[in-house]
Amino acid sequence: MSGCVRECAEAQSKDFGLIATEKGWNVFVCGNGGATPRHADLLASDVDEDTAVRFIDRFLALYIRTADRLTRTSVWLEKMEGGIGHLREVVVHDSIGIGADLERHMQRLVDGYACEWADVVRDPEKRAQFRHFANDRGGDTAIGFVPERGQRRPDGRPRRDALHDAHVRRLPLLRRSWVRLASVRDVPVDGGIAARYGDVQIAIFHFASRGAWYATQNLCPHKREMVLARGILGDQAGAAKVACPLHKKTFDLSSGVCLSGDDLAVATFPVRIEGEDVLVELPPIEDLTTAASTATGCARVQAQADAAP
Numbered sequence: 001m002s003g004c005v006r007e008c009a010e011a012q013s014k015d016f017g018l019i020a021t022e023k024g025w026n027v028f029v030c031g032n033g034g035a036t037p038r039h040a041d042l043l044a045s046d047v048d049e050d051t052a053v054r055f056i057d058r059f060l061a062l063y064i065r066t067a068d069r070l071t072r073t074s075v076w077l078e079k080m081e082g083g084i085g086h087l088r089e090v091v092v093h094d095s096i097g098i099g100a101d102l103e104r105h106m107q108r109l110v111d112g113y114a115c116e117w118a119d120v121v122r123d124p125e126k127r128a129q130f131r132h133f134a135n136d137r138g139g140d141t142a143i144g145f146v147p148e149r150g151q152r153r154p155d156g157r158p159r160r161d162a163l164h165d166a167h168v169r170r171l172p173l174l175r176r177s178w179v180r181l182a183s184v185r186d187v188p189v190d191g192g193i194a195a196r197y198g199d200v201q202i203a204i205f206h207f208a209s210r211g212a213w214y215a216t217q218n219l220c221p222h223k224r225e226m227v228l229a230r231g232i233l234g235d236q237a238g239a240a241k242v243a244c245p246l247h248k249k250t251f252d253l254s255s256g257v258c259l260s261g262d263d264l265a266v267a268t269f270p271v272r273i274e275g276e277d278v279l280v281e282l283p284p285i286e287d288l289t290t291a292a293s294t295a296t297g298c299a300r301v302q303a304q305a306d307a308a309p
Helices: 049-066 073-079 083-091 099-111 116-122 285-292 295-307
Strands: 016-020 025-029 041-047 145-148 151-154 177-183 191-197 200-207 212-217 232-236 239-243 250-252 271-274 277-282
Touching: 016 049, 025 049, 041 049, 041 083, 049 073, 049 083, 049 099, 073 083, 177 191, 177 200, 191 277, 200 239, 200 277, 212 239, 212 271, 232 250
Parallel strands: none
Antiparallel strands: 016 025, 025 041, 145 151, 177 277, 191 200, 200 212, 232 239, 239 250, 271 277
């Protein structure tokens, strides 16, 4: 919606938009940006606010009823026999007598609307799912903040933890044990959550659509931020992967290699489920910290593993 004809809000590049005039509102429909931008068409001019909303309701309900799935409004209009002239007759002049029905359709959608975010805020059980660690109710102390304009923001400096080295993959340490880090219900279906292990953060993933569990370091080696547990799971040439939510660098959940073509990798760890418990095979905390803190440490542990009988 733009408050004048200068159109700073770019209402004519949207699926529908309003531009204020001296007499009311001009209603535009079926525009889009993107790779093939299209200016919206004028549906009605100089109408009052209530009329503008009513026309938009009719337009949206008609689009919902008649457009093919995943079809942009611009493409829908271009395929429509009679184009904007026909659309204007149906929506503005109610030429086929369905205006009231279209308005009722939209009102049902409005009445049935519920804000999912507000619902979570009001529901303690749902709100409890939005925590950083599966095994620690505290926040992430690795995040630093700086004051800015009376508020605070992350300071943006690279983070370090015991698994900061970009060349760490599957740590072949000699001493390992199964450590309970979470319960099954703690881990989102087809998603992940972080868990504390000493000074290390482990990302645990439940790839439910594959019936598999994975664990990696939580630190993205690209931006050095503790975010992989919030990444998006997917498949690449049959390999399970996670995409970092910051810049979409993808990592193989089994091998830890970067699938985006970068010389990066993450540490990965075996996972098993016992009843409701999620166990991750990990070395002792002190060994993991020493081994992963430097490339030299990683090489030393690798040499020890290669020399073992």
